[in-house]
Amino acid sequence: MELHQFAALSADLTGFDCRELQETGMLHTYRQVVVDQTGAERLDRLADSVAGTPDGPPRFEDDSARELARAITHLWYVGTWPGLPDSLPPDNGAGTPQTGPYVVSSQAYEQGLVWRAFGGNAPGAAAQAHGSWADAPSEAAPAPSEAAPRGARDTESVVAR
Amino acid sequence: MSGPQGRRWDVVVVGAGFAGSLVAKRLGDQGWRVLVLEAGHGASSSDGGHADAVEAYRTALLKVPNSPYRTSTAAPSPAMGDVGEYFVQNGPLPYGSGYLRANGGTGLPWTGLALRMHPEDFRAGDFGQGRNWPLGYDDLEPYYRAAEREIGVAGDAEEQGAEIGLPFPEGYQFPMRPIPQSYLDQVMTKSLDGGTIRDPGADDPVPLRVVTTPHARNGLPNPSYDDGAGYRPAPGPGQPDRGTLCQGYASCVPICPSQAKYTPLKTQARWGSSVTLVTRAVVTRVRIGADGRAAGVDYRSYGDDTAGAVTHSVDADLVVLAAHAIENAKLLLVSEAANSSDQVGRNLMDHPVLLTWGLMPQQVGAYRGPGSTSGLEGFRFGAARARRAPFRVEIGNWGWTWSLGPPEQRVAELLGTGGSDGHGILGTELRRALGDQIGREFAFQFELEQEADPANRVTIDSRHRDALGTPRPIIHYDLSDYVKRGIAAAKAVSDQLFDLLGAQDHTRFEQGPGWPSYFEFEGSSYAYRAAGHGAGTHIMGDSPRTSVVDEWQRCWDHPYLYAVGCGSMPTVATSNPSLTMAALALRSSEEMHRDLLDRRRITSARHPAPAAS
Ligand SMILES: Cc1cc2nc3c(=O)[nH]c(=O)nc-3n(C[C@H](O)[C@H](O)[C@H](O)COP(=O)(O)OP(=O)(O)OC[C@H]3O[C@@H](n4cnc5c(N)ncnc54)[C@H](O)[C@@H]3O)c2cc1C
Numbered sequence A: 001m002e003l004h005q006f007a008a009l010s011a012d013l014t015g016f017d018c019r020e021l022q023e024t025g026m027l028h029t030y031r032q033v034v035v036d037q038t039g040a041e042r043l044d045r046l047a048d049s050v051a052g053t054p055d056g057p058p059r060f061e062d063d064s065a066r067e068l069a070r071a072i073t074h075l076w077y078v079g080t081w082p083g084l085p086d087s088l089p090p091d092n093g094a095g096t097p098q099t100g101p102y103v104v105s106s107q108a109y110e111q112g113l114v115w116r117a118f119g120g121n122a123p124g125a126a127a128q129a130h131g132s133w134a135d136a137p138s139e140a141a142p143a144p145s146e147a148a149p150r151g152a153r154d155t156e157s158v159v160a161r
Numbered sequence B: 001m002s003g004p005q006g007r008r009w010d011v012v013v014v015g016a017g018f019a020g021s022l023v024a025k026r027l028g029d030q031g032w033r034v035l036v037l038e039a040g041h042g043a044s045s046s047d048g049g050h051a052d053a054v055e056a057y058r059t060a061l062l063k064v065p066n067s068p069y070r071t072s073t074a075a076p077s078p079a080m081g082d083v084g085e086y087f088v089q090n091g092p093l094p095y096g097s098g099y100l101r102a103n104g105g106t107g108l109p110w111t112g113l114a115l116r117m118h119p120e121d122f123r124a125g126d127f128g129q130g131r132n133w134p135l136g137y138d139d140l141e142p143y144y145r146a147a148e149r150e151i152g153v154a155g156d157a158e159e160q161g162a163e164i165g166l167p168f169p170e171g172y173q174f175p176m177r178p179i180p181q182s183y184l185d186q187v188m189t190k191s192l193d194g195g196t197i198r199d200p201g202a203d204d205p206v207p208l209r210v211v212t213t214p215h216a217r218n219g220l221p222n223p224s225y226d227d228g229a230g231y232r233p234a235p236g237p238g239q240p241d242r243g244t245l246c247q248g249y250a251s252c253v254p255i256c257p258s259q260a261k262y263t264p265l266k267t268q269a270r271w272g273s274s275v276t277l278v279t280r281a282v283v284t285r286v287r288i289g290a291d292g293r294a295a296g297v298d299y300r301s302y303g304d305d306t307a308g309a310v311t312h313s314v315d316a317d318l319v320v321l322a323a324h325a326i327e328n329a330k331l332l333l334v335s336e337a338a339n340s341s342d343q344v345g346r347n348l349m350d351h352p353v354l355l356t357w358g359l360m361p362q363q364v365g366a367y368r369g370p371g372s373t374s375g376l377e378g379f380r381f382g383a384a385r386a387r388r389a390p391f392r393v394e395i396g397n398w399g400w401t402w403s404l405g406p407p408e409q410r411v412a413e414l415l416g417t418g419g420s421d422g423h424g425i426l427g428t429e430l431r432r433a434l435g436d437q438i439g440r441e442f443a444f445q446f447e448l449e450q451e452a453d454p455a456n457r458v459t460i461d462s463r464h465r466d467a468l469g470t471p472r473p474i475i476h477y478d479l480s481d482y483v484k485r486g487i488a489a490a491k492a493v494s495d496q497l498f499d500l501l502g503a504q505d506h507t508r509f510e511q512g513p514g515w516p517s518y519f520e521f522e523g524s525s526y527a528y529r530a531a532g533h534g535a536g537t538h539i540m541g542d543s544p545r546t547s548v549v550d551e552w553q554r555c556w557d558h559p560y561l562y563a564v565g566c567g568s569m570p571t572v573a574t575s576n577p578s579l580t581m582a583a584l585a586l587r588s589s590e591e592m593h594r595d596l597l598d599r600r601r602i603t604s605a606r607h608p609a610p611a612a613s
């Protein structure tokens, strides 16, 4: 799957736009993790079915597609590959990767979107000014409003292909 | 390692944790030749393994207290809530506290709250619950100050005096200024200060006041400390000459990336040259001589695992057990030592913690800064403690991490079962739901005093051994009705606090694997977590018939054998215990020094005088 397609799918699943996802520096890594874990085909099928429902919440062909969508979203939000109930042995012959759950890397942990969702930082990841915790929290970057199209598909501009 | 084998030492200290590191420092400063035997791994890197531990933390799937640190099967480290991996839990309720066996001990993952006990806490027996201490607050006061200097405490002495009633010498200041209160604390102050609450255990309504907590983490140095000499925070291993300010990494448990939090490695960095540390050395037995004196210890060294473990024996004039309350008791039991009172291993105490959690009406910026920067202190003292266990209320600023798990767990839940159809939510709906909830999360942490009860105890049995063949601790543990009444009172207080705050209460205890400590009391459901404060197992007292150690933490039965740590405490009170434990260790070090001088006088023909005393 092309990086921009993976970014678009991820944007739909996470509610963060492609630019925000790009900023985490995790796009390449996560595409690789997902392909390693599920195979390219299954990922393509998921992207097709999600892209086929441009408005409203994503719809899924079946439970297994929904499971994969959850796993990818979890990966983005937490930096952990959660594993899949129906995970297949890898077909690339590259030895058995960890099937999860596992933390992808310390960078993945630090970039978890869950912290951004409320304007925070992953514990142990970012030094702050002494006493900054006494200040009122900064506004969390607001999620796009309901009316706006799901995700942002301006992938060309932010994602190097 | 300079081959301790065969040498005779002035002192052997068992355990390079919180208490052991302090004792070794003090005795080393007096010039005594001190061998410190540490069961766990040590790090050879100049930063004491800090960078590796931070990386291990960030990549750990479960960010539990021991996760950053290298543990060993030769000296297992029980996790918080160990239900039988290392401990043998004989119930009826689970003992929920773990500890860390690695160089630095449990003082690596600890939270770093550094409160003094109240004068009243030394006389719990007067309230008909638990025991009295053989010494009082006044005896310990100078050593509290020494401990506050040694570990570096930030706080507001004037407020501690006014709001808690702690006596300080005129004009005393902590080494560092208080750690700023979290935004959550300030919101609470607005809603709570000046109000009152009905505590079912107390006669009168309890006035509320949010009070800053003293911390063993670096705040701004206090220029007027020490009569104007000021204070220089100690660096962590590998840091230049000065410690860093607390930078709000919000991961104090289990590791502070900036090393602003005190760990025993900071004390070790200041050990004099007469102190020798040997890691991967599991002490298996205290040797008692024919004259009843401690003669030395046996220990087993290991490589990477238990294969090829080798047994060694060292002699010393003085032996100090500092292996943690439960391991100290185990060592005494294995050695069949110090137990003429039959109290070794008994009186196991902890702080059972009632957690209540919910959502504030507004964003409070949870998960920023230290886990707790303030508390409510009005339920710790007074006549009510005759009726129900007293408690301290910590205002918890790390959301629901301790009660339900970190935010990751809310992500998984919303993904799995969120939404109106219960099939989970995604996309902007998910982002909005998390954004709304997590920054409003908070918790109250009620730490209950548990009284010394001889029935709560650690025993050993040769049928239960660890990989090295050392007996595992077998634990019998329960909460008395006195503690349960305290928990019920704390819950009643919590309900009123939620009302005053206009906060949404999400507290719910269910029987099951999430709450192995679940119990019912007077028709209501409760469960507790544990604070990691194991105490009482070699209890201190004024008589060899009823206690294991004297006021100096010296075993009544054996001259020159000391057991230091929270295991000596006759009451665990409602303050986190380690500052008191540190003060006791510093006080005992002086008696050890006197013992060593005595011993030297007796045997002066055989030994030259120590270099620097
Ligand atoms: C998660 C957590 C948070 C905490 N937060 C706080 C807090 O905020 N405030 C507070 O006051 N207290 C806190 N505590 C409690 C505090 O950590 C302990 O009171 C303190 O560390 C006990 O010191 P110690 O020296 O007795 O034991 P430890 O610090 O555990 O040190 C014992 C040492 O002995 C070694 N050892 C064990 N067995 C052997 C053996 N057989 N041979 C050789 N060496 C051995 C161990 O490896 C270890 O290094 C917390 C505890 C936990 C678990």
Ligand code: SF4
Residues within 6 Å of the ligand: B217, B245, B246, B247, B248, B249, B250, B251, B252, B253, B255, B256, B257, B258, B259, B260, B261, B369, B370, B371
């Ligand atoms: S809040 Fe952060 S910087 Fe401060 S002591 Fe805790 S982990 Fe260290």
